[in-house]
Amino acid sequence: MNLRSSRCTIPVAALALAATSCAAPLTDAQSPSAPTFASWQKARRRLAEIRAEASGSGPRTMRLALTLREPRTGRTLEARGAVAVAPPEALRMILLGPGGTTALDLWVRGDSFRFAVPAIDLLRRGDATTPREAMRGLPVDFLRWWMLRPASGKLLWHEAERGGDRFVLREGQATIELFAAPGKGRVEARRTTWTSRAGEASRRIDEETIEADRMGCGSVRYRQASTGLAITVDCEGVETSRAPNERAFADPDAPPEGS
Template sequence: MRRWLLVVGVALSNLGCASQPTPAPAMSGEAWREAQRELAALQSDFAPTAGTLRVRVRMTATGHDVVMSGRGAIAQRPPNDLRMVLLGPGGMTALDLLVRGDQWRFAIPARDQLWTSEQTSKPPRGLPVSFLRWWLLQPLSGRLLSAHQGPGGTVFVLREGDATVRVQHRGDGLRMDRKSPSGTERMEVSGTGCSHAVYEHVEGRIRVAVQCEEAVEGVEERAFEAR
């Protein structure tokens, strides 16, 4: 746990100015309409649903050993709410993340550590808030800018707020690269539903791998209540 806190501190100290994303060229005609149809099909296939995932999580950082690993659960209610709780030795809560719309709260109860959206508008690098929002709440929510054929299939370029996102369908899963003023993020998802996801923040040198072990439909309101 100390190593994990150290990496969070390193990530905070390495905050820098990332280059502004460059939008891809516009499209027109039948190619544009076909890209829209193909993207709509992906959005339908990967549309998140309310439920609870039993997960195994592993977080690492370049130059360090394993920073944090554990099992727990993620409750999700798209498009705005999620809760992730991971357990440590003895069944104690090692990590508690709550996201409700633009508001978020990240706690490590055993060390009395707490970060919230009231302290900073954007989560610091090293906290998996952006990753979980991206994967479980709004994975393909951007506006289509363009598309082109890559070696593995169609590559879509989306605009999502201040970020430019490149999306490619790979087998049953997705590969996504997002560039914004906060840096470069990458995510690979093995498939729809209960799947495996790997997230990287390039500048923060953070890697988070989540393996879903079981999915349960539906979620109760109390899952999103602050404790």
């Protein structure tokens, strides 16, 4: 994956993808009617269509421009970089700082991840056994769901609305409310992560939202309740004619081959 240096800011820009502000509620759904077998089957077919629309481009590399407003200072921070995606298992995202230095490096392969912000000596690794509470403030699960396994999860509820479909999904310790307009139109998603401990009432760990103008390469606004930051990511282009180099998905901490 080739990355070229461009505008960026202090490492807070790198944290952009790990942060966002308290999410505004999505549009309230109309009062649901009692589901029937036929309506439930139709909902499952529509959800399958959305998953196919979201992941149909396969392995790809996207060029990104990112802007965030830091809530404590009011500063606007900018960065550029790229993300290589090989659904449903692998993702590598790199943002560049001044002079081409690495501001953020996110690696995901299967259930394993590595999240690094070199300028502030932040390095976090984990896998499926990592407690979700320990990942509060990191967007790893959300990006895995959004970019590698879009619209995945067990269907719990569906409502056909004017202008689109609204679903409630369950994925592990997360509940997802998803709205999708017809075709590759507007998409909204709110992912709430909960604790899951025997003998204890569930409590919210975090809430993340995305508002996208369309499926695929477009403009996305991401918010994360736990950190107070808001981010806009614009996809400036996507390469689908050839898959990303497999080396982009190698574990950055793995010893070099032959060593």
